[in-house]
Amino acid sequence: MAVSNTRDIKRKIRSVNSTMQITKAMELVSTAKLKRARNRMDITKPYFETVTEAVKDILGADKSIKLKYVADKEIQNTLYIVITSDRGLCGGYNINAIKKALEDIADPKKAKFITIGKRATDAYNRMNLDVVDTFLYISEQPEYVHAVHIAKKALAMFDAGEVDAVKLVYTNFASTISQVPVTLQLLPIEKGEQVAKDEATDFVNYEPSPEEVLKFVIPKYVESTIFGGLIESAASEQAARRVAMESASDNAEEIIEELTLTYNQARQAAITQEITEIVGGAEALK
Amino acid sequence: MGRKFNLEVVTPDEKFFEGETDMAILRTTEGDIGILFDHEPLVAPLKIGSIRIRQDESAFRWATCSSGFLTVSDEKVTVITDAAEWVDEIDLDRAERAKERAEKRIREGANKEVDVLRAKASLERATNRIRLYSQK
Numbered sequence: 036m037a038v039s040n041t042r043d044i045k046r047k048i049r050s051v052n053s054t055m056q057i058t059k060a061m062e063l064v065s066t067a068k069l070k071r072a073r074n075r076m077d078i079t080k081p082y083f084e085t086v087t088e089a090v091k092d093i094l095g096a097d098k099s100i101k102l103k104y105v106a107d108k109e110i111q112n113t114l115y116i117v118i119t120s121d122r123g124l125c126g127g128y129n130i131n132a133i134k135k136a137l138e139d140i141a142d143p144k145k146a147k148f149i150t151i152g153k154r155a156t157d158a159y160n161r162m163n164l165d166v167v168d169t170f171l172y173i174s175e176q177p178e179y180v181h182a183v184h185i186a187k188k189a190l191a192m193f194d195a196g197e198v199d200a201v202k203l204v205y206t207n208f209a210s211t212i213s214q215v216p217v218t219l220q221l222l223p224i225e226k227g228e229q230v231a232k233d234e235a236t237d238f239v240n241y242e243p244s245p246e247e248v249l250k251f252v253i254p255k256y257v258e259s260t261i262f263g264g265l266i267e268s269a270a271s272e273q274a275a276r277r278v279a280m281e282s283a284s285d286n287a288e289e290i291i292e293e294l295t296l297t298y299n300q301a302r303q304a305a306i307t308q309e310i311t312e313i314v315g316g317a318e319a320l321k
Numbered sequence: 322m323g324r325k326f327n328l329e330v331v332t333p334d335e336k337f338f339e340g341e342t343d344m345a346i347l348r349t350t351e352g353d354i355g356i357l358f359d360h361e362p363l364v365a366p367l368k369i370g371s372i373r374i375r376q377d378e379s380a381f382r383w384a385t386c387s388s389g390f391l392t393v394s395d396e397k398v399t400v401i402t403d404a405a406e407w408v409d410e411i412d413l414d415r416a417e418r419a420k421e422r423a424e425k426r427i428r429e430g431a432n433k434e435v436d437v438l439r440a441k442a443s444l445e446r447a448t449n450r451i452r453l454y455s456q457k
Contacts, residue, residue, distance in 0.1 A: 079334070081336050089401065241364050242349060243350070251366040
């Protein structure tokens with residue numbers, strides 16, 4: 036290490052130490068927040084799953100349904116809803132989601148964005164991409180109304196024909212140490228594998244008609260999927276931050292250890308030198 | 322006492338109800354429907370209204386229900402709604418306040434840029450709560 040002056044080393048140790056205190060505190064905070072976010076995820080998951088299942092069932096059971104939401108025409112303009120956090124210091128969480136969306140885009144000029152969280156907003160604005168709407172300060176504690184607003188905006192654009200596909204990019208909470216960004220197509224809805232199933236599916240009654248029901252159910256589906264994505268991303272964010280802060284703390288500890296060693300060596304060298312000088316001086320006086 | 326079936330009421334914030342019942346009455350966009358054991362498979366949107374669930378021999382348990390939809394399958398009945406609330410848990414003051422607020426919004430709707438549709442929906446929800454509360 037270049038610093039050999041004991042005072043400099045000491046100062047450096049102190050600075051690393053105070054940084055470590057911050058990262059440790061942040062780690063604890065995100066651990067607590069992660070717990071809350073996971074609880075929330077467990078509560079909302081049934082809703083999210085039931086809605087998705089219901090939509091899949093309806094679309095799978097009835098092949099005659101013709102609706103613009105399930106059309107399979109060619110996709111020209113895509114609207115991306117990208118969920119990131121407002122704050123950094125969470126490892127690759129934000130950048131992974133931002134990149135994931137970009138990977139999917141064939142022609143950046145035709146893509147439109149609704150961004151959630153400051154990180155994505157700033158990133159796409161810097162790239163001069165078309166950000167049509169942004170939602171800030173909701174990513175940490177998303178509420179259902181937020182999802183409703185986002186869905187409304189997306190559906191309005193879809194209905195007006197400004198875009199012909201809507202995709203959601205969120206971070207899937209695989210485990211506390213692994214979060215994977217995912218792109219999910221919201222609209223038009225892919226009919227899925229259910230179509231391949233044999234014809235023996237039950238006859239289901241739709242009141243008043245399958246089209247009417249779908250007209251109602253699909254916006255719900257979009258809302259709930261966005262909500263599910265928000266909730267899951269919130270948990271992922273905390274998990275990512277916890278891991279990032281944990282490794283930062285570990286790293287700080289390592290640096291401190293190394294610096295302490297260097298400090299002790301330098302101190303020892305100084306003492307040895309002093310003793311040599313004293314002995315030398317005494318010797319000369321004889 | 323009829324045979325029982327499984328009923329599940331889910332909202333974004335919680336699993337509101339999960340259990341057995343022998344009869345449930347819900348308000349769909351086409352009108353009230355009662356569901357008994359072995360109802361034919363059905364999917365229908367729900368209006369802002371009430372959910373009535375009968376458990377044991379006792380009377381119906383009432384709950385408010387915001388918009389959503391209902392699916393009946395062979396195994397169970399699932400109600401998906403934005404919000405549900407047992408009648409005895411209704412906060413009347415809050416409902417009254419919401420009603421006033423919504424009415425004001427609708428009155429001012431034309432000149433200010435307010436979402437009248439949203440205000441109307443919120444008014445409907447508030448009146449629904451008040452109505453169910455006073456029936457209790």
